[in-house]
Amino acid sequence: MMQSENILDDYKLNFNIENINTEIERITPLSKELKENTGILKNIFNCIDLTTLKETDSADSVTAFVEKVNQFKEKYPSFPSVGAVCVFPVFAPITKQYLKVEGVQRAVVAAGFPSSQTFLDLKVLETKKAVDFGANEIDVVISIGEFLEGNYEFVYEEIRQLKEACGEAHLKVILETGAIKEPQLIWNASIIAMDAGANFIKTSTGKIPTAATLEAAYVMCHAIKAYHAKTGKKIGFKPAGGISTSSEAIDFYAVVKDILGQEWLNNKLFRIGASRLANNLLSDILKIENKSTEDVVFF
Numbered sequence: 001m002m003q004s005e006n007i008l009d010d011y012k013l014n015f016n017i018e019n020i021n022t023e024i025e026r027i028t029p030l031s032k033e034l035k036e037n038t039g040i041l042k043n044i045f046n047c048i049d050l051t052t053l054k055e056t057d058s059a060d061s062v063t064a065f066v067e068k069v070n071q072f073k074e075k076y077p078s079f080p081s082v083g084a085v086c087v088f089p090v091f092a093p094i095t096k097q098y099l100k101v102e103g104v105q106r107a108v109v110a111a112g113f114p115s116s117q118t119f120l121d122l123k124v125l126e127t128k129k130a131v132d133f134g135a136n137e138i139d140v141v142i143s144i145g146e147f148l149e150g151n152y153e154f155v156y157e158e159i160r161q162l163k164e165a166c167g168e169a170h171l172k173v174i175l176e177t178g179a180i181k182e183p184q185l186i187w188n189a190s191i192i193a194m195d196a197g198a199n200f201i202k203t204s205t206g207k208i209p210t211a212a213t214l215e216a217a218y219v220m221c222h223a224i225k226a227y228h229a230k231t232g233k234k235i236g237f238k239p240a241g242g243i244s245t246s247s248e249a250i251d252f253y254a255v256v257k258d259i260l261g262q263e264w265l266n267n268k269l270f271r272i273g274a275s276r277l278a279n280n281l282l283s284d285i286l287k288i289e290n291k292s293t294e295d296v297v298f299f
């Protein structure tokens with residue numbers, strides 16, 4: 001059970017809700033300075049959760065997807081790898097069997113992803129099976145309908161049980177900020193998720209029309225900052241969904257840098273969930289370095 005109704009009272013908003021857009025306008029011009037910096041672009045590349053979550057995914061297509069990560073490392077040993085691959089639960093054994101690059105994590109979406117509309121015992125079982133079959137990171141969605149009705153105990157208890165089901169695997173909790181919309185509610189969901197055991201809080205599934213926004217990122221990073229100030233625990237941040245260009249990714253990077261600082265800008269504490277970003281970043285980096293993109297292994 002949620003320890004008390006007071007959890008949210010313990011965390012007062014540490015920013016002015018009316019000023020979010022002005023703050024974003026203050027922060028994002030920094031992105032322009034970062035755009036040509038290949039060190040930063042490579043760091044962002046290293047923070048990607050390279051995702052395939054398509055209805056058409058199959059054992060063969062996911063094997064080929066994972067093999068590209070291996071081939072990329074062989075061809076460009078000095079270039080960073082992505083942070084993780086992220087797949088549907090049934091493909092957990094494939095990532096375990098075929099992914100050979102040290103340091104690249106095996107993430108799996110579980111617990112009734114993306115709607116989260118199933119029985120808690122099935123969510124727990126799906127999470128445990130994903131871990132047993134090789135996932136070391138699990139991405140789950142909160143019960144959005146219950147959350148919006150103010151049933152915070154329910155949401156907290158589900159996350160707590162899913163964290164327990166993860167064992168040693170890291171838990172990323174998706175708030176689906178495009179559905180909960182209001183900054184105050186995004187803040188509440190962030191605090192509940194972190195207090196219930198999330199290692200990362202993540203904006204979106206990428207499966208509803210509004211995915212990651214800078215406004216949601218701003219609120220969530222402030223919640224992470226408040227949680228850290230109170231507990232000393234560093235929780236990661238993962239914007240996901242709809243981020244496909246280098247400049248979009250840099251805007252999120254700039255928000256994290258402004259609010260949480262440089263110590264959050266590594267793949268232990270920052271990830272970007274994306275299916276298309278890696279190729280765009282890679283082309284941009286090669287262009288800046290005046291290298292050919294002709295025989296690059298694209299993902």
Ligand SMILES: O=C[C@H](O)COP(=O)(O)O
Nearest residue numbers: 206240241242273274275
């Ligand atoms: O978690 C990752 C998202 O589902 C990826 O979304 P995307 O295909 O819009 O990059």
